[in-house]
Structures are given as C-alpha cells and as structure tokens.
Amino acid sequence: MVLSVLAVVVVAGAVVGAVMLQRTAVTSNRLADRISPASTGVQQLVTALADQDGGLRGYLTTGDRQFLAQYQAGRRAEQETVARLRILLGSEPELLTRIDQAEAMADRWRARFAAGPLAGPATTGRGVSNVAEVVEAGRGSQEIRTVLSRLSRDLQNARDAARSDLNTARAIRDATFITILVTVLVGGVLMMLLLRTVVLKPLSRLRAEVRAVSAGDFERVIVGHGPADLVELADDVEVMRRRITGQLRATAEVRARLEAQTEELSRSNAELEQFAYVASHDLQEPLRKVASFCQLLENRYGDVLDERGRKYISFAVDGAHRMQSLIVDLLTFSRVGRVHDKVRELDLDEALDRALSNLARSVRDSGATIHREPLPRVTGEPTQLTMLFQNLLGNALKFRRPDTPPVISVACSAVDDGWQITVTDNGIGIEAQYADRIFVLFQRLHTRDAYDGTGIGLAVCRKVVDYHGGRIWLDADYHDGTRIHLTLPAAQSGDSGAADAGDDSDLAAVPAAHQSPS
Template sequence: MVECVAAPDRTRDAARRCPGTARPLSVSVLPVSSATTAAGRTHRAGRPSRMTTSRRLSVMMLAMSVLVLTGGAVGAAALSHTAAVSNRLADRISPARAAVGRLESGLLEQVAAVRGYVTTGNPELLRPYEAGVAAERATVDRTRGLLADEPDARRELDDAIRLADRWRTEFATRLIGARRAGTPPEQLAPVVERGRLAFDAARAALTALEGRLDRVQAAGRRNLDDARAVRDVLFVAILGALLLSSVVISVLVRAAVLRPLGRLGASVRHVANGEFDHRLRPEGPADIARLTADVETMRRRVVDALMTSRRDRDALEQQAAELRRSNEDLEQFAYVASHDLQGPLRKVASFCQMLQRRYDDQLDDRARQYISYAVDGATRMQDLINELLAFSRIGRVYSDDREVDLAEVFARAESDLSGPIAEADAEVVADPLPVVHGDPTLLTMLWQNLLGNAVKFRSPDRTPRIRVTVAEDATGWTFGVADNGIGIDPRYADKIFLIFQRLHPRGSYDGTGIGLAICKKIVEYHGGTLVLDDSDTEGARFTFTLPKPAAAVVPEQAGERAPAVPA
C-alpha cells in the first residue's frame, strides 16, 4: 500500500481524493539536504533541560504522595477517634443505661408480686417475682460487661444489686415463707414495712446509677459532636490542600511538559500536512528533546521513503494497467472462443455430415471414415471449448451465494444422470445431506461430475455401487464419494486434478479429462478441499470438505452461470 500526502495549501482537496485513484500526488517533498537547511521554516525554541519529564513528574508525584499520606494519616486518626467515641456511646453507655432501667422496672415488679402474694395468698402472683429474679441475673451480667471501662458506674451497680439481694434475702423470702406457713397478712405488716425501706434503698441506688449514666451519656454526645467537628475541619483542610497542590502541579506540568509537547505536536502536524521542509528543533525536558530529535530523524527518512514510494507507486500502476489489459485480452479470448471458434467448428461438422449424406453412395469406406474423423474432431473441439469456458468461469462469474439444501442439489444431479445410472444398473446410496452456503449451480455440477465419474469408471465384473457419506465437525462437513469401480493408482492422486489429464486411452472412456479439475476448483471456490482417499482398497473414494456458513467463502465477482460439464 502506498501512502499519499498532499501539500496543505495547494492540494488539500486532492489529498482527500487520493486513496483509490491513479492521479499523480501533489506533495511537497524536498531532498534531505534541502529539508534540513530550510531555516526560515524552523521553529525557534529554547535550550533543552537536563531533567527528564519522568524525573519531573516523579518529584511532583512524590510531593503529592507525601501530602496525600499525611492527610490520609490525619484523616484516619480523626475518623478513628470519632468512631471510638461513637462506638462507646452506642455500644456501651446507651445499652447500659437501658439495662439499668430494665433492672429498676424488674425490681418494682418483684415488689408488687410479693405484696400481692402476701395480701391474697395466691401462688400465681409469685410467677412475675420468680421470672424477674431470673431475668435480673442475666441483665446484671450483661450490664457488668458493658460497664467494664466505667469502674465507678460498675461499683454503683454492684452496690444496688447487693441492696436488692438483701431485700430479697431478709424480707421477700421471709414473707413468702411465712405466708405459705399460713401466717395472716395482718401479722406480716411490720415485716412488709421494713422490707419497703430496704427496697427504697436499692431503688435509690439504681436511680443514682441512672443519673451517672445519663451524665456519662451526655458527655459522650458532646465529645462525639466535638470529634465530628474536628473531623470535618480536617477533611476540609485536606481537601483544600489537595486542590491547591493539584493546581500547582497542573501549572508545573503545563509549563514543563505540556507546552513543549504542544509545540512538538504542532511541528509534527506541519510535517503530517505535507510540509516536509519544516525542521524540528529539540526543546523542553531531556526526553522530550530526544523525542523531537527522533521525530526529526523520522522526517528525514519519510522524505526518502516518499521518493521511493512514488517510484514504487508508478511501477505498481504500470503493473495494474498491464493486468487490466491482460484481463481484457482474456475476456476477448473467451468471447472469441465461445462464438468465433465454435461457429466454424459447427460449420465443419455440419458440412461434413451433409457431404456424407449427399454423396454417401459415391464414397468408399475410407472416405466415410475420414468424414467421421472430421466430424468427431470438430465435436470434441467444441466440447473442449465449452468445458474450458466452464472451468474459467468458476470463481469469476458466479455470485449466487445462499443457503443450499445439498439433498435437493444431489437429487437434481442424480436425476440428470438417471440415464447413465439406469444403463449401468448402478446403486446410489447417500447419507442425509446438510444445508450449506454456496452456489447451487456449481454444487450441482460438482455432484454431476463425481457421480458421473463413479458410473463411467465402473468395473465390468460387478454391479456399480456408489456410497455418499457425510461427517460434521466444528468447522464444517466432510463428504465422501466411494465406488467399487476400477479405482485409481495412488501415484496419480495429484495428476488426476490437472486440466485435460487422462489416465486411460481416449477410446476406452469418453470425456475430456477436465471433470475432476472442475470439481477441485468448485470445492476450493467454496473454501474447501478435494482429495483422493487412497485408503480405499476397492474402487475409488474422493473426499471433499465444505465449511460452515461463518467460514464460507463469499464470491465477489458477478456474472453468468456456466452449464454443468460431465467428466
């Protein structure tokens, strides 16, 4: 492929039209010596720096990394402190406060249950007392765990529980036992009064603990608010520092990297637009300066390559013109062969036959034989021309690519050969054939030639049997056409597919020797292969492949159909 570059001022439209045309390129190409001395078109730049772009970016990224890590550490510390305060408040203080409230409520229910039992003597009223005692033990254990970091509150909890246990031991248990023994409620009134005083002491201890936890909870909320405020201030400061550093780094990158790259890009665009005399001078960081020098070297090589490309393009256009003339000559030959040559041949055959009919009684046997030779030669020449034309049209004039039911095509070919098949009393057996992509006319011609050969080259001492098999794999299908005929020597496995190649004398079997060549070209046109399977010991077996639709070869030429040609 030859690239074409148009001069920016004179031939921009031509540059857009250049691909696919044979017009001469309008480019501004200077020799290397001229291009490198065009000082008037060279960009003036400052001296290149010793520090490379990667080193500059590394310094900037290091500074940014230090800033980010510092900000991240400070932010992580702030988040950790805020989380600790929040967790202490939510996971310990608040649940402990709620648990103390449940202890006080449970103790009140126990007192009410004991009083009710003492008053009425109904044992059912003691169930809340017994359930409250069991629940109190579990609540006390959990509350002690929640107050592990609060020694004062835990000490007050222990005092309150000790007072509650004293009330149960000295009063509640005695009252329940006396009432069960049958003591009247009036005699138990003094004990009930002393028990009330003991209960009030336990309740007062729980109330004091609740007050302490309320104060701790309020202090925790204030600490949480302060921690959140500090966290927000820190994050705003970190964000501001990051934004400021980003602005500073972007300014530095623009001045130290992007600006030199922009000037380099502008110079490269000048060269890309066809200004090959535009010289590039190194500037900016060391690596960008080296890149500029490399681009300058490339520019010089492009100038040389374009000169060579122009010469190669001229040679290619000359070869293309010669190929077009050759194709035109081939088409003209095909026309002459199909019309101008066949006309005289038909006349020769016709007049020879007329001569034989009119003067048959005046001709001796030798003259009749000569006339027969002439008619047979003209007829065979017509057959050769027709088959050669059919061979040349395969892959060049066919465009009917579509889904083809091979079963229908095979049946059509078998029907066309019904006469020879019936005459030979041949047996044709075929596996179920698939649907493929291809040209139905060509595929019919393929089956006609393969079946016709199997019938033609049959063995005289046995009934002809033709077996068609098919096997499918991931890429396509493999077909086999086997017969029990005279077979083919494996030494001629390649020769039989050459055009006009015969393995038998002309008088033994009719045909021109082009049938298998046509079959091979048809199969290859569809993207497959056709070979002689030399593993078959009886008769001959041909195998060919056809790809599945995704891999099928789609013909690109259009034209007329060729008739099927028997082998």
C-alpha cells in the same frame, strides 16, 4: 543542582540533628542519673550530720547514752550517703572535692567531740560544766553544714547549667529540623517550577507536534526544545517521521501502480472473457459445418467410397465432435468463479438433486445405485455446486468396472472448519501416485479409446471448491474404487440443516434412476 543542594542540606541537618539528639540524651541522663540524685543525697547527708549533732549534744548536755543511738544512726546514714555520692559524682571532680572536704571536716569534728563520750562510762548527766563544750560542738557542726550548703548550691548550679544546655540542644535540634523541612518544601516547589519550565513545556510542545503528525500532517518538521534529552528524543522522532513519510510515499506509489494494474487486469479479463465466449461460438460453427458436411458426404457417397474412405470421414467427424467438447469444457472452466449465480445459503441436497437429474439417463443406463446421506446447508453458488456433484458423480459412472453396476455413496461429516463431503464409488480406482495429477487441467490417465472425455472435470471440481474456500483430495488409502473428500465452510447462520448427518439409519440405498429430480 537543586537536588544536590537538597541532599547537602538534608545530610548536614541530619548530622546536626543526630549530634543534638545525642547531646540531649547525655544531658538528660546526667540530670536524671547524677545531678538530681546527688542533690537528694546532699540533703540526706545534711540530715545525717544533723542527727549526729543532735545526738552528740544531747548526750553532752544530759549525759544519757540513749542519745548516742541517734548519733550512731546518723553516722551510718552518713557513710551510706557519702558512698552513694562518690559513685554519682565520680565524673564531677569539683563536686566530689566538696564531698571530700565536708567528710574531712566531719571526721575532725567527730574526733574532737565524739571520741571521748563514746569511750566513757555511762552516766545520767555531766552538769553545767559541759555547756562550753556543747556550744563548741554545735559550732563545728554548723561549719560542716555550711560546706554542704555550698555543695548543694553547686549542684543546683550544675542542674541549671544542664537544663540550659538541654534547652539549647533542643532549640538547635528543632531549628535544624525546621530548616530541613523548609528547605525540602522550597526545593520541592523550585523543582516543580523547574520541571514545568524546563521539561513539561518542551514535552507538551513535542507532544503537540507528534499529534499533529499522527493526525495527518506528515510534512510537519519536528524541532526539539528544552533539555538535551528532549532535543535528542525530538531528533529521533523526526528521523522516524522522515522514514515513515518515505515509506508512505513509496506505498502510495505502489498502491497507485497496483490500482492501475488491477484496473488494467480487470479490463483485460473482461476482454478475455468476451473473447473466449465469442471465440468458442465462432470456433464451434466451422466445426459443426465440418461434422455436418462430412456426415452428408458419407450419406450421399457412402456407396461409392471404400472402407478406408468411410473410415477417414468417421475420423473427421469424431475429431470435430471432440474439438466441440473441448471448447465447451474450456469455456466452462474459464467461467468458474467469474460468471455465476448469486451467492446464497442453500441445502447441498438441492445441488445433488439437480446433478442427479442431469445424470438421470447415465444412471439409468448403467444401473447405478446411489447411497446418500442428508447434506448440510452451506453458503455458495447453486450452479457451481451442482457442477461439482455432476462432475464427481459423472466420473464415478464413467470409470466403472466392466459388467459391474456402479455403487456410489455420498456421505457427510462435521469438521472443525465446516463440513466434509465424501464421494465413494466401486469403480476402477486411481493409483496413489496420481493423487495430485488428476486435479490438473487436461491430465488424462486413460486413452480416449478406453474412456471419453477431455480431462477437465476434476480440474473444474478443484476450482469450484477453492472458490468456496474449501479443499479437495483423493483418499489414497482406499483401494476398492475411488474415494474423494472435499470440505466446504458451514453456512454463516450456523444452521446445518442436517442434524443427523452421518447416521447409517438415514442412508437411502435406492437406484438413482428412481430418484425424483429437484
């Protein structure tokens, strides 16, 4: 409503101001372009008639035609001035009538007094007998000037009326602009008061309620006040609060259940770990007894048993030993990532040295040659990383080609997310179709008669690499043996510890049997 009133006042004031400005311009133009020049023209016309009267009376008095030159000049000035006044007063019919009246009287005056002298012969004087005619001519000229004086007064009155009209228009214009200004100021103040009362206070109240909810008072009901838009906004916020509150309740319930399940799972894992540890020891004891008594039976009664009986005893001992190995490997697999040393920053060279030390006998017996590059520093568990290298190198030693000494290389290169370690051998290799199967628990590609083992080694490697945040895979494009890549994140300190890793000049190609343990 306030804006509507302001708009009406401004529009009305603009119209009135425009009309007054137009009126002021018209009046100013009338004064400057017609009334003032016309007043000057009337004065010039009076002067021109006075020149004619003076010249004519001088001629009538003296008879000297030289006075007629003054008369002729006044006549030409009169004609020019009258023509200009007719143009200036073309839109002023009353004033133009005065001009016509004065011009008619001047024509009669000239016809009466000037026609004869202008047509007569030149003389040097006409004597005293011309005094009455001179007086009569002066009286006629005075009547014309009287008419022109009235015209001058009429022009002055018109000028005064125009100035009064101009002042009135200016006063109305100024009053209109002042009214517009006052109305806008009053409307602005009123708008501020209305905004503060109707909008800002309800908005501040809504803001306070929303902040209270955001501070944790989720049960606070938000009620809208003020204009309909704010009430609708408050209703929408209340609906949002109810939905968020419902989601929070549901989330709290889910979190409570997850915490309970996590606690139960942790307890179950602890019990399962204890059970696996105890069960592995309890299972190994009967197996050791079976193997021991079978061996005693073979030693004591071997001479009375036939070949088949000795073979049966050998089968029993081998089964017991394989069962022991399987139990130990399962226990090792289950403890990866749960029972471990303290995670710290270490050199991978240390883990590789320990693995080679553990495999020293196998390396010596197989005549293997180990090529190794300087390895970087990583953050991890020393025991598990040693187990990683021991399984990879152990597989390379185990699955070698017949009558061919193993050649194993351990290389390192930097990648975007850390370091890539590559272990390559010249063994029997792995077909590309088994690239994923070899990292699965108990997946064997050969019979136990060809190669011993439980099929857990590479599964342990994957579990160790996954635990350290890396990945491991088989290079299916390598066909001269087996090549396995794995990645490990760099040490948090950023110090690689192997600035020259990957430089062929640093390769150490010496038999592993001669490597000193860490």
